[in-house]
Amino acid sequence: MSLLSPEWTGLLYLVAAVCFILALRGLSSPKTARRGNLIGAGGALLAVITVFLSSRIENIPAILVAVAVGSAIAAPISRRVEMTQMPQLVALFNGVGGGAAALVAMLELGNSDGPWAKVAVVFTMLVGAVSFSGSAVTVGKLQGLISSRPLVFPGLALVMGGIVLVALVAGGFVVATGAALWAVILLVIGLIVGALLVLPVGGADVPIVISLLNAFTGLAVAASGIVLGNLLLVVAGTLVGASGTILTRAMASAMGRGVSGILFGAFKGGSTAG
Amino acid sequence: MNPVTLLTVVVLAVFVGFEVVSKVSSTLHTPLMSGANAIHGIILIGAITVAGQSLNPGLLMLALIAVVLATANLVGGFVVTDRMLKMFAPRKQAGADARDETK
Numbered sequence: 337m338s339l340l341s342p343e344w345t346g347l348l349y350l351v352a353a354v355c356f357i358l359a360l361r362g363l364s365s366p367k368t369a370r371r372g373n374l375i376g377a378g379g380a381l382l383a384v385i386t387v388f389l390s391s392r393i394e395n396i397p398a399i400l401v402a403v404a405v406g407s408a409i410a411a412p413i414s415r416r417v418e419m420t421q422m423p424q425l426v427a428l429f430n431g432v433g434g435g436a437a438a439l440v441a442m443l444e445l446g447n448s449d450g451p452w453a454k455v456a457v458v459f460t461m462l463v464g465a466v467s468f469s470g471s472a473v474t475v476g477k478l479q480g481l482i483s484s485r486p487l488v489f490p491g492l493a494l495v496m497g498g499i500v501l502v503a504l505v506a507g508g509f510v511v512a513t514g515a516a517l518w519a520v521i522l523l524v525i526g527l528i529v530g531a532l533l534v535l536p537v538g539g540a541d542v543p544i545v546i547s548l549l550n551a552f553t554g555l556a557v558a559a560s561g562i563v564l565g566n567l568l569l570v571v572a573g574t575l576v577g578a579s580g581t582i583l584t585r586a587m588a589s590a591m592g593r594g595v596s597g598i599l600f601g602a603f604k605g606g607s608t609a610g
Numbered sequence: 611m612n613p614v615t616l617l618t619v620v621v622l623a624v625f626v627g628f629e630v631v632s633k634v635s636s637t638l639h640t641p642l643m644s645g646a647n648a649i650h651g652i653i654l655i656g657a658i659t660v661a662g663q664s665l666n667p668g669l670l671m672l673a674l675i676a677v678v679l680a681t682a683n684l685v686g687g688f689v690v691t692d693r694m695l696k697m698f699a700p701r702k703q704a705g706a707d708a709r710d711e712t713k
Contacts, residue, residue: 352652357626359645360631370695373648380648384658386655393661398670402678405681406677406680406681409682410681410689411685413686417690422694432679436656443660443672444660547639550643557650557653558620560653564660567611570620572649574619574620575627576649578626579627579646580643582631583634583642583643586634590636
C-alpha cells in the first residue's frame with residue numbers, strides 16, 4: 337500500500353530538507369539554536385512518517401519495534417548523561433549512524449544495478465565503517481578506556497597505506513562481481529582503517545576528529561541516498577558533509593591547529609598534544 | 611535518477627551546507643556538531659526502506675539492526691543537542707524566573 341504518490345513524497349521530502357537547512361542555520365546563532373534543533377527534529381519526524389506512507393513497506397510491526405528499541409535506548413541515555421560525557425555520546429551516536437549507513441548499503445548491494453550504483457555502495461560501506469570504528473575509538477579515548485595519548489607504532493604509515501590499497505582492491509571486486517563475500521571483507525577493512533586513523537590522534541584533538549567523522553557519516557548517508565534513489569538522504573547527507581567540513585576547520589582553527597596536522601601529525605613524528 | 615540532476619542537487623547542497631554554518635560563533639561549535647550529527651540520523655528512512663523490502667529473515671534481522679542504530683542516532687542526537695542548548699540560556703532563564711516570582 338502506498339498512500340502517497342511519488343510527487344507528494346518528493347514534496348514532503350523537500351519540506352524535510354528545508355527543515356534541516358533551517359535547523360543548521362538556527363544552530364549557528366545562540367538566540368535561535370534551540371528552535372533550530374526542534375525544527376530539525378520536526379523535519380525528521382515528517383520524513384519518517386512519509387517513508388511509511390510512500391512505498392510498499394513489509395514487516396511494519398518488526399520495524400516499529402526496532403524504532404521503539406532504538407528510542408528506548410537513546411533517549412534516556414541522552415537525558416541522564418553527565419554534561420562532561422556529552423562529547424562521547426555525540427561520538428557514539430555518530431558512530432552508530434555510520435554503521436547504519438554501511439549496513440543499509442550492504443543490504444542494498446543485491447538490488448543495485450550498474451557500476452555507478454555499486455560504486456556508491458562501496459563508498460557508503462567504506463566511509464560508514466570508518467566512521468563507526470573511528471567513533472568507537474574516540475569514545476574509548478574520551479572515556480579513558482584507551483590511552484588518550486597518540487598511539488603509534490613503527491611503520492604505521494606503511495600499514496595504513498597498504499590497507500587503503502587493499503580496500504581499493506576489495507572495493508573494485510565488489511563493483512565487478514557484486515559478491516557478498518567481498519562486501520563483508522570491505523566492511524572489515526573499513527573498520528580497521530577507522531581505528532588506525534583515530535588511534536594516533538592525541539586526546540586534546542579528539543573533539544575535532546569527532547566533527548570530522550561526523551562529516552564522514554554525512555557523506556556516507558548522501559551516498560546511501562544515491563544507492564536507494566532517495567533525494568532527501570542525498571540532500572541531508574550532503575548538507576551534513578559540507579557543514580561538518582566547515583565546522584571541523586573552524587574548530588581546528590579556534591584551537592590554533594590544522595586538520596591535517598591533527599590527523600597525520602603523529603605519523604610524521606611531530607606528535608599531537610596528548 | 612538522472613545523473614546530471616543528481617549532481618546539480620549535490621553541488622547546490624554543498625554550497626548551502628557551507629553557507630548556513632559559515633558564521634557560527636565558537637561557543638556553538640559543539641551543539642552545532644551535535645545537531646548536524648542528529649540530522650544524518652535520517653539514514654533511518656533508508657534503513658526502514660531496506661527493512662520493508664527484506665523477505666529473507668537473516669537480511670531482515672540485519673536491516674532491523676540498522677533501524678535500531680539509525681533511530682538511536684536520530685532520537686539521541688536531537689535530545690542531547692537540546693540538553694546542550696539548555697545550558698546556554700540558564701542565566702536568562704533564571705532571571706526570567708526570578709522576575710516571574712517577584713510579580
